[in-house]
Every structure is written in C-alpha cells, then in structure tokens.
Amino acid sequence: MAEWLEPLQEDVPSGLPELVGGHPLVVQALMRRGIEDVTSARGYLDPDLYRAADPLEIPGLEGAASQVMRVIQDGKTILVWGDFDVDGQTATTLLVTALRSLQARVVYHIPVRQAESHGVSESVLKQFLDRDPTIEMVLTCDTGISAHPAARLARGRGVQMVITDHHALPAAMPPADAIVNPRFLPAGHPLSMLPGVGVAYMLARQLHCLAGDVQASESCLDLAALGIVADLAEIRGDNRFLLQSGLRQLRNPLRLGLKVMMELAGIEPATLSEEQIGFMLAPRLNAVGRLGDANPVVDLLTSDDEGQIRLIAEQIEAFNARRQLLTSQVMRAALKQVEESSSLLDDPVLILFHAAWPAGVIGIVASRLVERFGKPVVLVSTPPGEAARASVRSVPGVDITAALDACSDLLVSYGGHAMAAGFSLELENLSRLRRKLNSIVQAGWKYSASPLQLDGYLQLRELNPALVADLERLSPFGPGNPQVVLASKQMHISGYMAVGRHQEHLQVNVEDEWGDNFRLMWWQAADLISGSLLPQGLxxxxxxVRIGNNRGRQDVRIEWVDSRASPGAAVLVTKNPIRLTDYRGHADPLPVLHSLVSQPGVQVWAEGAQREDLRHQLRMPLGNAIRHRGELERGTTLVIWTSPPGQAELRRVLERVQPEEVVLFVRHPPEDTAQGFLKRLAGLAKFALNNLEGEVSLPEMAGAAAARTGAVLLGLQMLEAMGLLSIVKLQAETAVLAAGNAEGEPVGAAVDTGFENILKETSAYRQFFLQSDSSLLGLDSV
Incomplete structure (x- = not known):
C-alpha cells in the first residue's frame, strides 16, 4: 500500500484564485501540479490560450520534412513503417493521411507482432524493396531509432531512410538520412516528451506548412489524442495541448471508423474523456496489435466504406474479447503462483513464468502486478521448443533496461526504456537470469512504492455534480497530471460485485459513519480481488470523481483509488484452499456422478435443460442434489456439471457454496441463437407473470436459462422494447415485470449488438472452461 501524502495548504499568489474561480480545491490542486502563475493557469485550463512551442525546435525536423517533400515532388513512393501498438498505429495513419493529402505515392507497413516483433525487420524491408522498385524512401514512425541493419540495407540499395521516433537514444545512431527524435531536446522542453504520434504530427504539420496549408494537419489531432493517451505520455506542455485539442475532435468525430468503434464500445462521443480512451478505445486497438495484424487499423481510420469499416471494427471487438479473457486467465494464474510461493515477493524483482501464457498479453498483466505489488515485474512465456519471451514493467527509480544491459550475456535479444522492456532467452538461462537480475537491482537501485498525493479530505455526502465539474477543469488526467484524489475517513464495505462486459471491474458499496451508502467503481479489480482482499472493518x-451520465442526467461517478486502515487495524479475511477433481472428458460420467451424489454434502451445479435431465436420470431423492445457481447453498463438495457462463458467475457460486472440494465434469448446454434465447426468456417471463405476480430473481432466471445475468437483463430490456412485457421495477438482482401491449413471440426483431456479444462471449468462455488447464480456471481458493 502506498504512503499517503497529506494535502498541505499551498501559498496561492494573488490573482490566481480570481482567475481560476470555483471551489478552493481547484486552485490548490493546480498549485500541486506546478501551475503557479496566472499565465500558466490560463494556458493550462484553456488550450486556445496556450502558446505552443515551435515544432522546428525539434532537431532534424526541418531537414526531414524537406527530404520527404522532395520525394513527393519527384513522384516516387514512400514506405511508411510503423509499430503495432496504438501509438504506432495512429502515427502510421497520421503520416499516411498527410502524405495522401499531398498527393504522395505511399505504401505502409505495421509489423505483425508474432512474426516480426518491434522495429524495422531487415528481412521484411528487403521484401518490400524487392517487390516495389519505385520505393525511394522509408519513413518510420514510433520506431527505428535502433534500426542499424535496416538503415544499412536501405543505404546499400540507394533508398533514403528518415527515422521519426521518440524512444531512448542509443549510444550510436543508425546511418539514416535524417533522424527526428524529441529526446535530443533538453529535459523539461515542452516538446521533449512527445510520443511517436506527436512526432509524426509535427512532421505532418511542417509538410503542410511547406505546401502552404499549415491548418491541414489539424484534421489529425484526433489521432494524436488517441496515441498520447494510449502511450501513457506525459500530459504536460504540448502533449496536453494536443490532447485537449484532439478531444474536441473526438467528441464530434468525422472519421467513420471512430464513430463505429465508439458505437460498439457503448461510448457517447459528446462526453468522451481521456479515461474512456485509455480504458475502452485504446485496449481494443492494442488487442489487434498484440494478437493479430494491425495493418487493417489504417483502413479503419481512413476509409469511408461503412461495410469495410464495420467488418474491421467487429474483428477488433473479437480480438478485444479474446485479449480480455487471456489477460484475466494469466492474471489469475500469476496471482496463484504468488499465493503458493509467497517468498517470491522477498525478491526485489517479481519474476513469474508459465508455458501457456500468451506473449501478447503478459505485458498488460505485468503492469497490473506492478500496481499491485509496487516492484518491478517480469512475466515470461515459455512455450515448449521455443525461446522464452518476456515482458518487463518497472517502477520509478529502477531503470530496468539498464539492468538488462548487465544481463545481456544471458539474453537472445532485448530492448526497451527505463520503465518497460522486453527480452527473449533460452529457457535453461531463466534461473540464472532470476538470480543475476535480482542481484543487480538489489545492489544498484533503491525504490519504494510511489506515494499517493491527496488533494483534500471530503466526505462522500458532500459531493455534487457542480463540484465535480469544477474539478474536471483540470482534466485531461494522466502521467504528469494526476487525477484529483480526495479522501474520506471511517468507511466500511457493505457489499461488492463484479461488473462490466467481461466482469473485470468491481462495483463496491461503502457506508460512512452516518449510515449513508455510496457506490464506487474499482476498475480492473475483479481479478486482483482473488489475490488481494477488500478491507474489513473501518x-x-x-x-x-468524474462526471457521469445517467439516462441523460449528469451524476457523480466515484472511483476507488486506495484504502488504508482507520485507527484500529482492519481485519483481513483468509482464503480457504479448494481440492480439485477433474473428470472433464470422462467417457461415461453418469455412474461417477451417481456415486458422488450418494455421499452427504454434495451439490451438483446444473442449469437449463441439463438440470431437469439429470434430475430425471438420477431420480429422487438423489435428484434433489441437482441445482441451479440460485438453489445452491453452503456445502463441502460442489460438482460443476454445466459449464459456467462466465467468470463472475463462477466466482459468485464459489462464494455462495464455500466448497472444500470442486469436481469438474463440464457439459455444454445447447447453444441458442439470439432469437432462440429471447424466445426461451419470454417463456420464463410469462411463467413469472402467471405464477409469481411478475417478481423475478435475475440470477435465478439466469440459472434457469443457463446464461449470464447480464444476458437476461439485456434480453428483458429487448422484450420490453418489443412490447412483450414491461419492466416495472429493476434492482441489482431482482425485477418486477408486467404484461406488455403486444402479443406473439420475439421472432424477426432486430437484436442488440451488446446482447449478441454477451452470447458470443459466453460461448467462448465455456469453450475455455472445458479445454484449459485447471490451474487457469480460478478454482484454487475461495
């Protein structure tokens, strides 16, 4: 847990409170962020009043633009070479857009991670040059600063190479015709921390300036904003200005691809925030680069063909669903390793590995584990017969790439910067690397968890939309401009549940000392809670705090940041280990099941038609042990017959039963089409109307349908939209239904995209639960 820094009162210069206005917390927060005079405050709060730096202050930019313009005028082809993360995707799109607007002949390439990894591959570049002899220039973005072999190849072939990058400068520069990198600027310069897309924007701006239309580049500010947030760039100086300006464009998007992406993500463009970019848009685009081929993203962001765009956007949604599932699996498995071998946390660097971990997501998990444990983390994917591949994330005070330099004799390849790196090595060297890297970090660097600066104490009952809107004038938030953090004392947990499309977040209910209840969101915490614990007691x-939108009305959204025990230590709840017996794939499971349910304390979790079939086959009284999730109770042994529809449902069942043993059979229920599911749901609703006065338990209805609770809720809302029923009252887990004004069955109606996605995700999770190693299923403890 981080140390909390108390909000000491700042000495505010005259004139600043009058300029800023609003709640005193705002001016105090400004002072803590280094904004201490009226001129700085004006430009900070209003991008129209910010005085941007001259892009030509970036060394090499003017010469690079002149060289690119000569190639355009000669009618030769420019090969734009990007990178597969969002910064690289947006930088590639931005340069391609700018060059096309100048009538340039342009082709582009974003490396495919699984085949090429980062950087400019010499062999792939050779293929491009062999295939297209008109290529006169290779123009990189967000990459290339260490591309020595590729630069030598280009020079040997008589092809110019212009490198635009923002990564750390190597000891020797590659033999390129021009290099543009803001790292050549002195620290503190307002352009020194531009990400790759920021450098690309400055080059595009200078190209348009040479063409006599300096305003033309402003149409790409939306791309700059996406890349700045996704790359976790410092939200200071010109980065902040570019992000503020880009957010204006994104809130009224002109790119059809971005409109469709926001539609599928459930984002209202007019209220888009940097937080939604970071948690909703950027992960989708990153998923493509991590797990597939990011080149179609350029088409998504430049095309006007709606059919093509929707096809790409749907593919991105599928990649993102897979990325979320894989990330959750790896996170749970990593936490399990730590729980089983707590001595791993005694080392200065936490190093974990597994043969089944996909290399495309281990970097995401490493970042979350750094947040969780406050130390550098190395996650290694060790597939049999291949070199091991690792992602490394560090903490302030530990230059992890410098530490890897000292271990280079054990590595096949490596690269990165102070806070993040990647490497590959032969598996037999992993133990030696663990010892050497830990020894080097322990001897060479001192670090501790970054402290948490509080901006003030404010009881939750004092929050209101006007105050929160006042604080949001300090946004966009991010590195270098942290979100305003407030604190409230003497709280206790009154409940929590996993929420989100993939049940990845926690909704936490807290109660203050006056008995008032409040709801908070704890982002990306549902997996952490299996390896960490919510505070017990005060x-x-x-x-x-952020402004939210609830059915067209502004409301306050409260977000969990951290907690500490109030005076009088919090009591932590211990977890009980679970014994696991796996009969998945058993050729003749019924006799085994019959033997199990003959024993006391055994319950069988079966849902939908499978529950009734099993009850019929086992007969009474043994059939009483066959139950859907709402019928389960505390017991010693839980048999999972029907494959769970999702991780959240599985977690709730384990918490409800508290089993000492789990037995897996895992049979898939028959899969429905969306229309078939709605038809069955309408039948369950009709039963409730006729026999239960319309009162339904959403989890019990989900159990009867063998579905996720979210699918049932969306399905009921669709049936209401069709006029087949009316939702009179809706609470967290219950609803009251009334008859609708239409008759018939839900056939032929348009199906909500989010509803279809939940059904697809349920099917994907069930397949994972049937086929995956049992260590990845989250069944280790409760």
Whole structure:
C-alpha cells in the first residue's frame, strides 16, 4: 500500500484564485501540479490560450520534412513503417493521411507482432524493396531509432531512410538520412516528451506548412489524442495541448471508423474523456496489435466504406474479447503462483513464468502486478521448443533496461526504456537470469512504492455534480497530471460485485459513519480481488470523481483509488484452499456422478435443460442434489456439471457454496441463437407473470436459462422494447415485470449488438472452461 501524502495548504499568489474561480480545491490542486502563475493557469485550463512551442525546435525536423517533400515532388513512393501498438498505429495513419493529402505515392507497413516483433525487420524491408522498385524512401514512425541493419540495407540499395521516433537514444545512431527524435531536446522542453504520434504530427504539420496549408494537419489531432493517451505520455506542455485539442475532435468525430468503434464500445462521443480512451478505445486497438495484424487499423481510420469499416471494427471487438479473457486467465494464474510461493515477493524483482501464457498479453498483466505489488515485474512465456519471451514493467527509480544491459550475456535479444522492456532467452538461462537480475537491482537501485498525493479530505455526502465539474477543469488526467484524489475517513464495505462486459471491474458499496451508502467503481479489480482482499472493518478511502451520465442526467461517478486502515487495524479475511477433481472428458460420467451424489454434502451445479435431465436420470431423492445457481447453498463438495457462463458467475457460486472440494465434469448446454434465447426468456417471463405476480430473481432466471445475468437483463430490456412485457421495477438482482401491449413471440426483431456479444462471449468462455488447464480456471481458493 502506498504512503499517503497529506494535502498541505499551498501559498496561492494573488490573482490566481480570481482567475481560476470555483471551489478552493481547484486552485490548490493546480498549485500541486506546478501551475503557479496566472499565465500558466490560463494556458493550462484553456488550450486556445496556450502558446505552443515551435515544432522546428525539434532537431532534424526541418531537414526531414524537406527530404520527404522532395520525394513527393519527384513522384516516387514512400514506405511508411510503423509499430503495432496504438501509438504506432495512429502515427502510421497520421503520416499516411498527410502524405495522401499531398498527393504522395505511399505504401505502409505495421509489423505483425508474432512474426516480426518491434522495429524495422531487415528481412521484411528487403521484401518490400524487392517487390516495389519505385520505393525511394522509408519513413518510420514510433520506431527505428535502433534500426542499424535496416538503415544499412536501405543505404546499400540507394533508398533514403528518415527515422521519426521518440524512444531512448542509443549510444550510436543508425546511418539514416535524417533522424527526428524529441529526446535530443533538453529535459523539461515542452516538446521533449512527445510520443511517436506527436512526432509524426509535427512532421505532418511542417509538410503542410511547406505546401502552404499549415491548418491541414489539424484534421489529425484526433489521432494524436488517441496515441498520447494510449502511450501513457506525459500530459504536460504540448502533449496536453494536443490532447485537449484532439478531444474536441473526438467528441464530434468525422472519421467513420471512430464513430463505429465508439458505437460498439457503448461510448457517447459528446462526453468522451481521456479515461474512456485509455480504458475502452485504446485496449481494443492494442488487442489487434498484440494478437493479430494491425495493418487493417489504417483502413479503419481512413476509409469511408461503412461495410469495410464495420467488418474491421467487429474483428477488433473479437480480438478485444479474446485479449480480455487471456489477460484475466494469466492474471489469475500469476496471482496463484504468488499465493503458493509467497517468498517470491522477498525478491526485489517479481519474476513469474508459465508455458501457456500468451506473449501478447503478459505485458498488460505485468503492469497490473506492478500496481499491485509496487516492484518491478517480469512475466515470461515459455512455450515448449521455443525461446522464452518476456515482458518487463518497472517502477520509478529502477531503470530496468539498464539492468538488462548487465544481463545481456544471458539474453537472445532485448530492448526497451527505463520503465518497460522486453527480452527473449533460452529457457535453461531463466534461473540464472532470476538470480543475476535480482542481484543487480538489489545492489544498484533503491525504490519504494510511489506515494499517493491527496488533494483534500471530503466526505462522500458532500459531493455534487457542480463540484465535480469544477474539478474536471483540470482534466485531461494522466502521467504528469494526476487525477484529483480526495479522501474520506471511517468507511466500511457493505457489499461488492463484479461488473462490466467481461466482469473485470468491481462495483463496491461503502457506508460512512452516518449510515449513508455510496457506490464506487474499482476498475480492473475483479481479478486482483482473488489475490488481494477488500478491507474489513473501518478504513479510510482515497477516491477520484468524474462526471457521469445517467439516462441523460449528469451524476457523480466515484472511483476507488486506495484504502488504508482507520485507527484500529482492519481485519483481513483468509482464503480457504479448494481440492480439485477433474473428470472433464470422462467417457461415461453418469455412474461417477451417481456415486458422488450418494455421499452427504454434495451439490451438483446444473442449469437449463441439463438440470431437469439429470434430475430425471438420477431420480429422487438423489435428484434433489441437482441445482441451479440460485438453489445452491453452503456445502463441502460442489460438482460443476454445466459449464459456467462466465467468470463472475463462477466466482459468485464459489462464494455462495464455500466448497472444500470442486469436481469438474463440464457439459455444454445447447447453444441458442439470439432469437432462440429471447424466445426461451419470454417463456420464463410469462411463467413469472402467471405464477409469481411478475417478481423475478435475475440470477435465478439466469440459472434457469443457463446464461449470464447480464444476458437476461439485456434480453428483458429487448422484450420490453418489443412490447412483450414491461419492466416495472429493476434492482441489482431482482425485477418486477408486467404484461406488455403486444402479443406473439420475439421472432424477426432486430437484436442488440451488446446482447449478441454477451452470447458470443459466453460461448467462448465455456469453450475455455472445458479445454484449459485447471490451474487457469480460478478454482484454487475461495
């Protein structure tokens, strides 16, 4: 847990409170962020008043633009070479857009991670040059600063190479015709921390300036904003200005691809925030680069063909669903390793590995584990017969790439910067690397968890939309401009549940000392909670606030940041290990099941038609042990017959039963089409109307349908839209239904995209639960 820094009162210069206005917390927060005079505050709060730096202050930019313009005028082809993360995707799209607007002949390439990894592959570049002899220039973006072999190849073939990058400068520069990198600027310069897309924007701006239309590049500010947030760039200086300007464009998007992406993500463009970019849009685009081929993203962001765009966007949604599932699996498995071998946390660097971990997501998990444990983390994917591949994430104070330099004799390849790196090595060297890297970090660097600066104490009951809107004037938030953090004392947990499309977040209910209840969101915490614990007893809460939109009305959204025990230590709840017996794939499971349910304390979790079939086959009284999730109760042994529809449902069942043993059979229920599911749901609703006065338990209805609760809720809302029923009252787990004004069955109606996605995700999770190693299923403890 981070140390909390108390909000000491700042000495505010005259004139600043009058300029800023609003709640005193705003001016105090400005002072803590280094904005201490009226001129700085004006430009900070209003991008129209910010004085941007001259892009030509970036060394090499003017010469690079002149060289690119000569190639355009000669009618030769420019090969734009990007990178597969969002910064690289947006930088590639931005340069391709700018060059096309100048009538350039342009082709582009974003490396495919699984085949090429980062950088400019010499062999792939050779293929491009062999295939297209008109290529006169290779123009890189977000990559290339260490591309020595590729630069030598280009020079040997008489092809110019212009490198635009923002990564750390190597000891020797590659033999390129021009290099543009803001790292050549002195620290503190307002352009020194531009990400790759920021450098690309400055080059495009200078190209348009040479063409006599300096305003033309402003149409790409939306791309710059996406890349700045996704790359976790410092939200200071010109980065902040570009992000503020780009957010204006994104809130009224002109790119059809971005409109469709926001539609599928459930984002209202007019209220888009940097937080939604970071948590909703950027992960989708990153998923493509991590797990597939990111080149179609350029088409998504430049095309006007709606059919093509929707096809790409749907593919991105599928990649993102897979990325979320894989990330959750790896996170749970990593936490399990730590729980089983707690001595791993005694080392200065946490190093974990597994043969089944996909290399495309281990970097995401490493970042979350750094947040969880406050130390550098190395996650290694060790597939049999291949070199091991690792992602590394560090903490302030530990230059992890410098540490890897000292271990280079054990590595096949490596690269990165102070806070993040990647490497590959032969598996037999992993133990030696663990010892050497830990020894080097222990001897060479001192670090501790970054402290948490509080901006003030404010009881949750004092929050209101006007105050929160006042605080949001300090946004966009991010590195270098942290979100305003407030604190409230003497709270306790009154409940929590996993929420989100993939049940990846926690919704936490807290109660203050006056008995008032409040709901908070704890982002990306549902997996962490299996390896960490919510505070028990009284605690102090650190939280952030944002303006939310609830059915067209502004409301306050409270976000969990941290907690600490109030005076009088919090009591932590211990977890009980579970014994696991796996009969998945058993050729003749019924006799085994019959033997199990003959024993006391055994319950069988079966849902939908499978519950009734099993009850019929086992007969009474043994059939009483066959139950859907709403019928389960505390017991010693849980048999999972029907494959769970999702991780959240599985977690709730384990918490409800508290089993000492779990036995897996895992049979898939028959899969429905969307229309078939709605038809069955309409039948369940009709039963409730006729026999239960319309009162339904959503989890019990989900159990009867063998579905996720979210699918049932969306399905009921669709049936209401069709006029087949009316939702009179809706609470967290219950609803009251009334008859609708239409008759018939839900056939032929348009199906909501989110509803279809939930059904697809349920099917994907069930397949994972049937086929995956049992260690990845989250069944280790409760």
């Amino acid at each position: 605690f102090d809460l650190a939280y952030g």
